[in-house]
Amino acid sequence: MISPKSVFVTGANRGIGLEFVKQLIKLPTPPKYVFAGCRNPDTSKDLQTVAESNDSVKIVQLDVTDQATVDEAYKTVQSTVKDEGLTLLINNAVHANLVELPDVTRDMMKINFDVNTIGPLMMVKTFLPLLQQASNQQSDLEMSCSRSAIINISSDSGSISDNYDGIYHGGLYPYKASKAALNMITSCLSLDLKKDGILCSAIHPGWVITETGGPNAEISTETCLQYCMEALELMKGEKWSGILYDCINKKIMGW
Ligand SMILES: NC(=O)c1ccc[n+]([C@@H]2O[C@H](COP(=O)([O-])OP(=O)(O)OC[C@H]3O[C@@H](n4cnc5c(N)ncnc54)[C@H](OP(=O)(O)O)[C@@H]3O)[C@@H](O)[C@H]2O)c1
Numbered sequence: 001m002i003s004p005k006s007v008f009v010t011g012a013n014r015g016i017g018l019e020f021v022k023q024l025i026k027l028p029t030p031p032k033y034v035f036a037g038c039r040n041p042d043t044s045k046d047l048q049t050v051a052e053s054n055d056s057v058k059i060v061q062l063d064v065t066d067q068a069t070v071d072e073a074y075k076t077v078q079s080t081v082k083d084e085g086l087t088l089l090i091n092n093a094v095h096a097n098l099v100e101l102p103d104v105t106r107d108m109m110k111i112n113f114d115v116n117t118i119g120p121l122m123m124v125k126t127f128l129p130l131l132q133q134a135s136n137q138q139s140d141l142e143m144s145c146s147r148s149a150i151i152n153i154s155s156d157s158g159s160i161s162d163n164y165d166g167i168y169h170g171g172l173y174p175y176k177a178s179k180a181a182l183n184m185i186t187s188c189l190s191l192d193l194k195k196d197g198i199l200c201s202a203i204h205p206g207w208v209i210t211e212t213g214g215p216n217a218e219i220s221t222e223t224c225l226q227y228c229m230e231a232l233e234l235m236k237g238e239k240w241s242g243i244l245y246d247c248i249n250k251k252i253m254g255w
Helices: 014-022 046-052 065-085 106-137 173-192 221-236
Strands: 006-009 031-040 057-060 090-091 147-152 199-204 242-244 249-255
Touching: 006 057, 006 065, 006 106, 006 173, 014 031, 014 046, 014 106, 014 221, 031 065, 046 057, 046 242, 057 065, 057 249, 106 147, 106 173, 147 173, 199 221
Parallel strands: 006 031, 006 090, 031 057, 090 147, 147 199, 199 242
Antiparallel strands: 242 249
């Protein structure tokens, strides 16, 4: 299993992000710190319950569209991990306007890109010194989620090569376009950060019962996380960086 020393999860107060936090602390070698980013710590009751039962979970106020909170989160993480750096950044937060052409608006396009595309990029830019620090400290290891990695939670809906006409694969312009752009950012980061030994890949976590996935989705967050953790474990070495991986069907997808 993966054994990152520290992990930052964005959008960790509900859905897949919250389940990531719950499963990370159950790893055989759990992280020393799991930083759980959320917009409203005071109202994040489920996350508070997890943090109360496990000292390694640190709730951090974070709105990925607000650089001041990203900078503040960086300072909090830095002062906690000290010279150990940050091992794993999971860009999970999402704003999903699942609308078709007649209903799409400029504002929907802007907010989906801000949260789903620009947010992850700015998180990486801000946290890069800590990711580099973690990577340097374990330079004897190959690239992996236990050395230093960025995992962008993307979607099969963001794959242009897998785009086809159908109920979930037509339109949905704000969400799909912002995830396609996140995929490009993932690919670029994997090239830029190769020299630092930092793995950067995107994963499709399946169709999951959450606010975004809706009540008719195929799997629970618990099942989703079993697949995601298996995928993260597989990702070792350069060939696993710069890919879009479908955790459910266990295959690399076309961008
Ligand atoms: N569910 C699925 O079927 C499915 C399928 C494919 C991919 N995914 C991907 O999986 C990831 C998690 O999705 P999910 O279904 O778990 O979503 P979700 O339950 O709807 O949760 C979304 C999370 O993102 C947070 N968030 C929204 N805007 C934010 C911002 N500006 N800054 C920081 N956090 C923000 C939300 O916080 P608040 O509570 O404050 O709003 C919430 O914690 C997403 O990247 C999504 O695209 C999901």
